[in-house]
Amino acid sequence: MVTAEGFLLSRTDPGPLKSGIDLLLGIIVLYYGFKILLKKNAWFEEKELELPTNNKSATSEFLSSLFLAMGLFALNFITMALVFLGGSKIAAADLGWFGTIISLLALMAITLFMIALPVLIYFLTPQKANKILFKLNKWIKKNGHYLTAILVIVIGLYFLSNGLDGLNWI
Numbered sequence: 745m746v747t748a749e750g751f752l753l754s755r756t757d758p759g760p761l762k763s764g765i766d767l768l769l770g771i772i773v774l775y776y777g778f779k780i781l782l783k784k785n786a787w788f789e790e791k792e793l794e795l796p797t798n799n800k801s802a803t804s805e806f807l808s809s810l811f812l813a814m815g816l817f818a819l820n821f822i823t824m825a826l827v828f829l830g831g832s833k834i835a836a837a838d839l840g841w842f843g844t845i846i847s848l849l850a851l852m853a854i855t856l857f858m859i860a861l862p863v864l865i866y867f868l869t870p871q872k873a874n875k876i877l878f879k880l881n882k883w884i885k886k887n888g889h890y891l892t893a894i895l896v897i898v899i900g901l902y903f904l905s906n907g908l909d910g911l912n913w914i
Contacts, residue, residue: 767904774897777897780896827855830855
């Protein structure tokens, strides 16, 4: 569906198919957003990690590291693509210089905050960094599902709105 969405976005008049896909994506994403909100996910819970014994071969270890690195690169690439897409939409909007600069700064702050914050804390207060980041980590583990749910619900509402608007149902 996401591939079809991307293809349909490249057309000047995407038509009802894109709107239908937006509507369906909106419903699915909203469902998962409310599911996350109402049921705390297990990956936010604190638990002791049990490290398995390392009986991997060197090749297996290399391939595991390679796939992890590729996954992290893909994650950063997706973030970069979203920043470029958001930046191009902001630049194309008629906001004036002040509105454009404020919008771009907000986009950068939202997308880069979680990545840059720990590095910035270590850079500014190296002596207190472990204590601060421990508290931040504890807070995120306690409230992270709310943050995730809100983000997913907002994205779902965006897709739902686009779908309903494209089908002229609102």
